[in-house]
Amino acid sequence: MRVRLMSASAIIFYIISAFILVAGLLAMTTRKIFRSAIWLLFSLIGVAALYFWLQVEFIAAVQIIVYVGGIVVLIIFSIFLTQQSGNEMPKQPLKRIIFSALAVLSGFGLTFLQIAKYNFQPTTKNFDWSVSKIGSQMLGTKAGGYALPFEVVSMLLLAAMIACIVIAMKAPSHPAPEAKELEDSKKNLARTLELSNIKSQNVLPLEEDLGGAST
Amino acid sequence: MSHILFVSTALFFIGMYGLFTRRNMITMLMAIELILNSVNINFVVFNKYLYPEKLDGIFFVIFIITIAAAEAAIAIAIIINLYRSHRSIDVDKASEMKW
Numbered sequence: 001m002r003v004r005l006m007s008a009s010a011i012i013f014y015i016i017s018a019f020i021l022v023a024g025l026l027a028m029t030t031r032k033i034f035r036s037a038i039w040l041l042f043s044l045i046g047v048a049a050l051y052f053w054l055q056v057e058f059i060a061a062v063q064i065i066v067y068v069g070g071i072v073v074l075i076i077f078s079i080f081l082t083q084q085s086g087n088e089m090p091k092q093p094l095k096r097i098i099f100s101a102l103a104v105l106s107g108f109g110l111t112f113l114q115i116a117k118y119n120f121q122p123t124t125k126n127f128d129w130s131v132s133k134i135g136s137q138m139l140g141t142k143a144g145g146y147a148l149p150f151e152v153v154s155m156l157l158l159a160a161m162i163a164c165i166v167i168a169m170k171a172p173s174h175p176a177p178e179a180k181e182l183e184d185s186k187k188n189l190a191r192t193l194e195l196s197n198i199k200s201q202n203v204l205p206l207e208e209d210l211g212g213a214s215t
Numbered sequence: 216m217s218h219i220l221f222v223s224t225a226l227f228f229i230g231m232y233g234l235f236t237r238r239n240m241i242t243m244l245m246a247i248e249l250i251l252n253s254v255n256i257n258f259v260v261f262n263k264y265l266y267p268e269k270l271d272g273i274f275f276v277i278f279i280i281t282i283a284a285a286e287a288a289i290a291i292a293i294i295i296n297l298y299r300s301h302r303s304i305d306v307d308k309a310s311e312m313k314w
Contacts, residue, residue: 017222024226024249028233033242040245043226047252050219056259059276063255066280071248071287078291079241082298092236100235108228115220122216122264129270137270138277146274153281160285167292 013053020046031088033079041072058131216264219256226253240294240304244287251283 006014020043027039044067051060138146226249233246255276262272298304 013218017218020222021225021229024229027249028229028237028242028246033239036242036245040248043249044252047226047256050222050256051259054219054259054263056263056273059255059259059273062277062280066284067248067252070284074287074291075241075245078295081295082241082304089237089239089242092238097236100232103235104228104232107231108224111224111228112221115217115224120216120220120265123267125267127263127267129273134270134273138274144271149274149278153278156282157285160289164288164292167289167296 009053013050016046016049016053020050031091033083033089034076037072037076037079040075041068044068044072055127056129058129058134216260219260223253223256223260226250226256238305238307240290240297240306243306244290244294248283248287251279255279 023039023043023046027036027043030036030039044063048060048063048068051057051063137144138150141147230246230249230253233249234243237243237246258272258275258279262269266272294304297309301309303309
């Protein structure tokens with residue numbers, strides 16, 4: 001076999017990918033959950049570095065901002081909220097580890113062979129993306145525009161925000177029926193008071209109230 | 216190009232391994248994040264090397280990142296709520312709704 005000198009770009013690529021894979025593997029195998037989160041952080045930073053290597057700096061920046069700055073911080077917060085980080089997680093049964101490793105390795109081998117056999121023909125053309133192009137196509141309504149998915153995703157984010165608030169609200173601790181009736185009557189009283197207030201003042205507060213409700 | 220695909224495949228199956236072996240909900244969420252990242256790498260690579268005149272892969276990556284963020288937020292809200300009521304976030308212990 002002919003010895004071929006690797007270019008600097010290839011060497012950097014192998015370093016980055018080894019970093020990603022080692023950090024990911026450690027994140028999935030270490031038994032201390034906080035260390036696992038930190039290894040995940042390193043793996044995500046490695047993926048961002050891979051995007052830099054691919055010269056799609058925009059995606060790399062988004063990756064760092066959203067994943068590293070948002071999701072990992074959220075995960076670390078939830079780790080601190082839910083358990084003592086120094087404790088080790090219980091060991092999994094050996095049978096499960098062996099079988100999942102077998103399944104994963106066979107799946108990896110299959111995909112590896114498929115990719116190796118398929119003859120990809122990469123073009124040598126320049127990948128010309130720019131943030132202005134991305135923006136105008138993302139909000140474009142012509143063919144190839146992504147305005148509708150953009151709106152759908154914004155609705156999804158709104159729904160997720162509301163869902164988080166609803167989940168995080170303290171559940172009412174099931175008041176007894178009499179207490180509930182009392183509460184209802186209190187509410188009715190408050191409502192009538194409010195109505196009389198509004199009547200005694202102007203019509204303006206009512207309109208404001210409606211406006212707040214409709215938005 | 217195929218070397219990058221090997222890396223993303225390996226990352227995907229590392230995430231699958233974590234999903235299979237871990238029984239803690241937060242670590243399972245972390246495994247899902249790894250899997251989504253490998254998919255993102257695939258999208259970017261296919262877009263850059265096979266269709267460099269288009270931008271669709273980039274859009275898919277952006278949408279996947281957005282949805283992953285929303286998904287992580289909701290999952291963590293559910294996990295913390297579950298921890299409040301069960302004092303544990305093992306998937307095996309949360310079996311009330313199991314059929």
